[in-house]
Amino acid sequence: MRTTVLFFSLIFLIQACTTGNAFNQNGHEETLIPTSYSGTKAKQLTPNTSIKYRIYLDNSYSMNGYFKDGSNFLSTVNKLITHLSNISDDENSICDLNYINNGINYFGNTKNIDIGKYLGSINDFYSNDQKGNRKVTDLKDVLKSVIDSIQQNTVNVIITDGIPSPGLNGQESGTYLDILQNCIYKGVYSKLSKLEFITQIIKCKSGFSGIYINQLNKGIKLEGNERPYYIFIMGEEIASKKVAEFIRKHIESSNFQSSVLFNNSHNITVKSKILLGTGYEIVGNASAMKIHKKNEGTNEVKLRILADYKTISQNDEYLLNFDNYEVTPVDAKITIYKITNIDDPLNKGFTHKILLTIPNLYQNEQVKICLKNIQPEWIKETNTTQDINLSDSEIKQKTFGFQYIVNGFIDGYRERKLIDNYFTLIIKNQ
Amino acid sequence: MNIFDSIIRFSYSRDLLEHLKGLSLNGEACTSQSVYQMVTLIVLGxxxxxxxxxxxxxxxxxxxxxxxxxxxxxxxxPFIVGITSYSLAVSGVPSGAHCSYLHFFKTDCLLFGLTAFAYTTVLCIVLSTTFKLFSVNNKKVPF
Structure with missing residues (x-):
């Protein structure tokens, strides 16, 4: 009896010492600063809402190269379509399969069409299942139609090499690209007036052995090369993000290149907290953030800031890139980390950690950290306005007219009040 | 999650707390050796x-x-535990031994040592009230 009581008492004591309770002490040295942008609220999915998925696979001839030597492309697309098919089955919804080239051609849905047949038809030049004119990709009309078809509970996924076909007849390529940008802009602008939706563009790469069709509609033979391709995801926010997440998780990391996300939701609230260790103190209240360094040694200041980026619809690639931040004074440096241990009570409620170093912060000088909403550099780097004579390295990276497509989206979202800064923090040295 | 996340501490800075939890030198995450874990084991043991x-x-x-x-x-x-805890904490004070974004001094370490001392004392008293019931000679000690 005694031994049993002793044993249970010991277990109880150890348990009491190793489990948490509500006595977390954050100390007096931390200050919370909320930054918020109020505006229209994004339409949220109700738990019982089922999502309709529509897949648009570019089946123009220039895509054949990805199938011939692009097993990673095929694998990614196969996984994605199977996943969306399974989700739509679970939600008692539908996943439509379409081809795009000079127009949109409905192929069937995953309930009654074999996915292998859908993918296999692309590789067959003479298949009866090929529809439309595969010689051209009229992205301006195709993208506009896909944008027009977005509804409250739909997610449209376009898989394409992103190369528009201006053609020899009629327009100059420059004029065509301007028209392409304008078409997308109009489509996005008009759709956003009726419905809030997000657009995420993911750049991937794959092996490519086939015919590359340039702006003059001339074929260039490429063997054993790599080429970029793009997955556009447009539609309801939560479901679209899940699709993007799936792609990120299942694509080989070496084949994922970059991504960009557009969202016109203004319902952004960034909470931040400055962590001041011994030797610093807060002066004034939280809205006018002032610090004071007690130790009169050097003027170097090193601070840690916790921020909650949950409401910002950008991916980590964007949030962790210091090029997307504006920091003053110019010699100040920041490093951004994602908080991985979210269970840690010290970081609870925050998603990112910013480490700030200012070599010389004098009295009454202020520091400003700003997370900007800008176009990522990779979009400019990907773009080319001529693809008649591409070097080997350009073939791997560049896509004709890609920036015009992205600019169309940016213009559309900007007109609908795309915000300039997600988050601004000003700290004054008192 | 460890015992020191949950208890009231003697107002030593959060920066020392993060250092003791094992914050790496670059400040990214708690991947270094955790002094807290060691001290928890020492206190219990x-x-x-x-x-x-x-x-x-x-x-x-x-x-x-x-x-x-x-x-x-x-x-x-508790005195031995307190001294040991202080020594372990103070070994991280020199620059280079902790993440440069953390700011703490020896006084913080002293407060940590006192915290360890206090909790060891409390634990000893609590254990005494249970264990004494089964002792042959010390059944009536301390009361």
Whole structure:
């Protein structure tokens, strides 16, 4: 009896010492600063809402190269379509399969069409299942139609090499690209007036052995090369993000290149907290953030800031890139980390950690950290306005007219009040 | 999650707390050796060992069945734990031994040592009230 009581008492004591309770002490040295942008609220999915998925696979001839030597492309697309098919089955919804080239051609849905047949038809030049004119990709009309078809509970996924076909007849390529940008802009602008939706563009790469069709509609033979391709995801926010997440998780990391996300939701609230260790103190209240360094040694200041980026619809690639931040004074440096241990009570409620170093912060000088909403550099780097004579390295990276497509989206979202800064923090040295 | 996340501490800075949890030198995450884990084990190990020794081991004799013997036992062990905790914490004070974004001094370490001392004392008292019931000679110590 005694031994049993002793044993249970010991277990109880150890348990009491190793489990948490509500006595977390954050100390007096931390200050919370909320930054918020109020505006229209994004339409949220109700738990019982089922999502309709529509897949648009570019089946123009220039895509054949990805199938011939692009097993990673095929694998990614196969996984994605199977996943969306399974989700739509679970939600008692539908996943439509379409081809795009000079127009949109409905192929069937995953309930009654074999996915292998859908993918296999692309590789067959003479298949009866090929529809439309595969010689051209009229992205301006195709993208506009896909944008027009977005509804409250739909997610449209376009898989394409992103190369528009201006053609020899009629327009100059420059004029065509301007028209392409304008078409997308109009489509996005008009759709956003009726419905809030997000657009995420993911750049991937794959092996490519086939015919590359340039702006003059001339074929260039490429063997054993790599080429970029793009997955556009447009539609309801939560479901679209899940699709993007799936792609990120299942694509080989070496084949994922970059991504960009557009969202016109203004319902952004960034909470931040400055962590001041011994030797610093807060002066004034939280809205006018002032610090004071007690130790009169050097003027170097090193601070840690916790921020909650949950409401910002950008991916980590964007949030962790210091090029997307504006920091003053110019010699100040920041490093951004994602908080991985979210269970840690010290970081609870925050998603990112910013480490700030200012070599010389004098009295009454202020520091400003700003997370900007800008176009990522990779979009400019990907773009080319001529693809008649591409070097080997350009073939791997560049896509004709890609920036015009992205600019169309940016213009559309900007007109609908795309915000300039997600988050601004000003700290004054008192 | 460890015991020091949950308890009230003697107002030493959060920066020391993060250092003791093992914040890496670049400040990214807690991937270095955690002093907290070590100190938690020391607190539990020393407290249990000393109280077991007092009630069932070498001190389980009529000669030690006095409150002063018990007090000595309950003070010396927390003192050793406190000194050890302080030493472990203070070894991280020199620059280069901790993440440069953390700001803490020896006084913070002293407060941490005191926290460890206080909790070891409390644990020893709590253990005493349970263990004494089963002791042959020290059943009535401390009360």
């Amino acid at each position: 020393f407290s249990i060992a000393s109280i077991l020794n007092y009630y069932f081991g070498l001190f389980n004799r009529p000669l030690f069945s006095r409150i002063f013997s018990w007090l000595f036992n309950v003070v010396v062990v």
